Amino acid sequence: MKEKRTSPYHHGNLKEALLQTALEIIDAQGLDAITLRDLTQRLGTSRTAVYRHFANKEALILGVIEKGYEQLNLLFTPIFQDRTHSVAERFETMGRAYLDFAIEHPNLYRLLFGEKFRQEREEICDYKDETQATGLYALIGLLLEAQEEGIIAKVNPIVQAAMVWASIHGLASLLIDGHLMMSDNMEAIYEYSIEVLLKGLR
Amino acid sequence: MKEKRTSPYHHGNLKEALLQTALEIIDAQGLDAITLRDLTQRLGTSRTAVYRHFANKEALILGVIEKGYEQLNLLFTPIFQDRTHSVAERFETMGRAYLDFAIEHPNLYRLLFGEKFRQEREEICDYKDETQATGLYALIGLLLEAQEEGIIAKVNPIVQAAMVWASIHGLASLLIDGHLMMSDNMEAIYEYSIEVLLKGLR
DNA sequence: GGTTTTATGTTGACAATGTTAACATTTAAT
């Protein structure tokens, strides 16, 4: 009883290793590229070892999604908590960090904000609300701050947050999915977007 | 020589039937749901009949994508050509039509504006530019009109169009992929988005 | 018209993949 619980023995917490490696594979090659055989081979176990820790492939992916949300949360939280900058500055920094994440981890971004397993995802969101993990929660807080400062109109902040998130998410999606044939203009487009948003929200 | 070309004989233009049925399957059940065996079975042919008309499954899907763009074009063109309404009105109508299409055909929308086959897609876009099929081309025209009327600022319309498209695309994506936990508020969010955009673009 | 060539369709087979069942082994519980 030296370990708290689920103490490893054969592989040394294979479950966590599966999640981590799966996340790395997906991040590098995309969701469709992952196969249980490849995954288990990398870890030196047999193909079906997965089934001792996950019901099936889908359950594993859901675990990766949850893990991804956690990582994203870890990445965004410090940005929001930085009170040394103005609301407008934080607004811009936030959007840029979001875009950067999408650009640096397009496959992971698609997994987290894509369509796959919408139904099943809800089980995760029950106790770890996507709203929070996404940063949408923090965005709402930021918008409320901006409302107090009189920078933007006092409208339902949830509606505002949805609109802002959609704008940045749309930009990220179109970019990483190759639908904006002007990646060189990206910086200009982003800055203009922030400008339009801040002006339009007034 | 009664038929112009590619006159059918066995199945009666199987190629077109494959594209049409494939599109219907994808529209109804999504890209991942389509299998060549199911597809061919519906048409009463054998599994490998596809390979007489397409190099492989991917080539077939690319054909469906092209067909989808055409349909989308047919849907959007009349809206843009309607000069009986003001620029602002057409702007709003356009966005709504775009959103409606995404909501009514989420699987098709994901296929047309998703990540799959980005590389290979470019071959299609050579002679049938996505920019045109998307309606982005028409959007730029609308924005130029708005600029002339002094409704919005005279900025690079391509940048403006990217920003606007991203906003609406983001809204559509988040909605159909189940990331906006307020589908009831959708109408309010959309109207507010148009409001913010028109105000911000000034 | 008859022959050849081409276009189109079919059958059988194979590799990759997710999955299950049966068996094996290591750790934990009693």
Add this chain to the structure above:
DNA sequence: ATTAAATGTTAACATTGTCAACATAAAACC
């Protein structure tokens, strides 16, 4: 020490995309 539970392995199967070999209908050619 024995039993039970957890974890891992092997063999096998169904599904799917794909290819090779074969079959047939249409078109082309003389």
